Amino acid sequence: MRDRNHISRKSTKRGNKYNQGQRQKSQDILKLSKKQKAVTSAPVKVGDTVLVSIHGIGSSGEGVGRVEDFTVFVPFALPNETVKVTITTVKKTYATGKLLEVITAADNRIAPNCELYGVCGGCQLQHITYEGQLSLKTQKVKDVIERIGHQNPDLVKPALGPKNPWAYRNKMQMPVGGTRETIRMGFYAMGSHDIVHGTNCPIQMDGNNQIAQACYEIAEELGIEPYGEHTGKGVLRHIIGRIGQSGYMVIFVTATDYLPDQDQWIERLTKRVPSVETIVHNVNRKRTNVILGPTNHVLYGDGTITDHIKDLRFTLSPHSFFQVNPEQTTVLYDQALMYANLKGHETVIDAYCGTGTISLFLAREVKYVIGIEIVEPAIIDARENARRNGYENTEFIVADAAVEMPKLYKAGVRPDVIVFDPIRAGCKEEVLTSAAGMEPKRIVYVSCNPATMARDIEILTHYGYELKEVQPVDMFPMTAHVETVVLMSRVRD
Ligand SMILES: C[S@@+](CC[C@H](N)C(=O)[O-])C[C@H]1O[C@@H](n2cnc3c(N)ncnc32)[C@H](O)[C@@H]1O
Numbered sequence: 001m002r003d004r005n006h007i008s009r010k011s012t013k014r015g016n017k018y019n020q021g022q023r024q025k026s027q028d029i030l031k032l033s034k035k036q037k038a039v040t041s042a043p044v045k046v047g048d049t050v051l052v053s054i055h056g057i058g059s060s061g062e063g064v065g066r067v068e069d070f071t072v073f074v075p076f077a078l079p080n081e082t083v084k085v086t087i088t089t090v091k092k093t094y095a096t097g098k099l100l101e102v103i104t105a106a107d108n109r110i111a112p113n114c115e116l117y118g119v120c121g122g123c124q125l126q127h128i129t130y131e132g133q134l135s136l137k138t139q140k141v142k143d144v145i146e147r148i149g150h151q152n153p154d155l156v157k158p159a160l161g162p163k164n165p166w167a168y169r170n171k172m173q174m175p176v177g178g179t180r181e182t183i184r185m186g187f188y189a190m191g192s193h194d195i196v197h198g199t200n201c202p203i204q205m206d207g208n209n210q211i212a213q214a215c216y217e218i219a220e221e222l223g224i225e226p227y228g229e230h231t232g233k234g235v236l237r238h239i240i241g242r243i244g245q246s247g248y249m250v251i252f253v254t255a256t257d258y259l260p261d262q263d264q265w266i267e268r269l270t271k272r273v274p275s276v277e278t279i280v281h282n283v284n285r286k287r288t289n290v291i292l293g294p295t296n297h298v299l300y301g302d303g304t305i306t307d308h309i310k311d312l313r314f315t316l317s318p319h320s321f322f323q324v325n326p327e328q329t330t331v332l333y334d335q336a337l338m339y340a341n342l343k344g345h346e347t348v349i350d351a352y353c354g355t356g357t358i359s360l361f362l363a364r365e366v367k368y369v370i371g372i373e374i375v376e377p378a379i380i381d382a383r384e385n386a387r388r389n390g391y392e393n394t395e396f397i398v399a400d401a402a403v404e405m406p407k408l409y410k411a412g413v414r415p416d417v418i419v420f421d422p423i424r425a426g427c428k429e430e431v432l433t434s435a436a437g438m439e440p441k442r443i444v445y446v447s448c449n450p451a452t453m454a455r456d457i458e459i460l461t462h463y464g465y466e467l468k469e470v471q472p473v474d475m476f477p478m479t480a481h482v483e484t485v486v487l488m489s490r491v492r493d
Contacts, residue, residue, distance in 0.1 A: 043068040048087045061124035061480030078106040108132030116198050121190040123478040134159045137482040141450045141472045149454030156470040165477030168325045172208035172241040176226045185216050211241035214272040222261045232287050244305030247277025266300050277301050280318050319377050321354040328475045333361045335471050339444045339487035342366050346416035351401045356382030363391040371396040372404050402428040409434040419444045426452025436463035445486040466491050
């Protein structure tokens with residue numbers, strides 16, 4: 001068996017040259033900005049009203065401009081605009097401004113669709129045409145590929161969007177607050193946990209808006225006590241709606257062991273929204289930002305709904321992770337499958353596999369799939385989903401990928417293809433080095449955070465892999481988020 005020290009540290013010639021050139025450029029910029037920092041102080045102070053020319057876009061969709069070479073972030077401003085702002089915060093290296101007036105508007109600026117836009121924290125890009133959103137997302141991925149990954153940005157293809165960028169979310173998580181007399185349900189305000197009241201969200205599927213409105217009416221009728229995040233007292237914390245092809249799931253999250261007027265809730269909700277297939281009461285007594293607690297009581301139905309990705313059938317329970325945009329999930333997984341370029345004889349590792357959705361997508365095309373996932377209930381679902389869909393050529397392991405990947409490498413497992421789909425933090429280095437040590441022909445990296453993805457791509461280029469292509473997929477229209485699929489190939493000696 002090869003020792004980890006023998007893992008090839010070769011990059012391609014093109015990759016090397018490009019990397020070195022980019023790294024030198026970044027170091028020069030860093031030196032320059034250190035010098036500048038030493039001699040300049042902020043040219044603005046809180047409360048100043050200034051004109052800012054916007055030239056770029058930040059990671060949260062905010063406009064980025066300059067006042068005398070000093071960076072100013074302006075939410076809701078767009079590249080190629082001149083805007084009037086009030087400075088709200090000033091830090092050592094940047095300031096933030098509140099948009100007062102658009103002096104010169106960008107060609108792709110439009111009026112937002114939702115009356116809560118700008119107050120609610122859910123969307124950041126409704127003021128841009130959808131084509132404009134796609135090109136901003138493409139540019140965002142290009143920027144990190146070049147700046148963080150030190151790779152050629154021309155490898156990034158234009159982002160793929162859906163036919164309809166509205167009404168796509170199959171999952172809604174509504175915080176509940178206010179008082180028994182004035183219940184508030186809806187969305188967290190931008191940058192805070194204040195609740196903006198609203199039960200009709202244009203990026204939610206219609207079923208979720210029906211659930212939101214019905215639950216708000218019933219909460220008022222029954223006078224339920226909302227949970228107070230600051231006091232830790234009260235009952236109802238969140239209402240979750242999930243839309244499946246079989247029907248809807250509603251989850252009531254309470255801070256108490258009981259849901260008052262439980263029978264009334266069930267009767268009134270199922271009458272008003274007949275597509276509700278199951279209702280679950282989840283108990284979360286902890287003072288935490290995590291929405292679901294560990295305990296579920298099934299109040300109606302069997303506690304699950306069913307969804308499909310193409311002809312694959314998935315059973316979802318309250319804790320199961322499932323992609324929120326079904327139309328674009330197919331686009332994302334098809335792209336991953338295309339990059340995997342399978343012929344039927346391969347063994348594939350699907351690291352960070354969740355409920356095994358990508359694993360099962362691959363299973364019909366290969367000899368064997370090994371899925372690795374840290375959350376045990378997700379693996380239980382994955383095994384069940386594999387059984388129901390008739391895929392016996394799958395194995396699902398509950399483990400931390402950072403422990404399991406080195407273990408599989410030492411045990412001599414040598415997959416032909418490895419798929420990564422990690423959380424926002426990306427992969428730990430030991431996951432990447434042991435993956436490279438297994439010498440798969442191709443690595444397909446699916447990511448919801450372009451910055452950590454670019455970091456991991458660069459690491460893999462030092463271990464014998466070359467970046468081939470980067471495909472952003474817009475899973476979250478109207479928001480600043482973008483999903484990306486990447487193909488890396490092993491460089492032959
Ligand atoms: C972005 S999701 C991807 C899920 C799946 N591929 C899908 O498309 O539905 C990332 C998954 O990684 C899991 N995860 C987080 N940390 C992990 C770790 N250290 N080792 C293995 N899995 C982990 C999460 O529980 C989650 O299911």
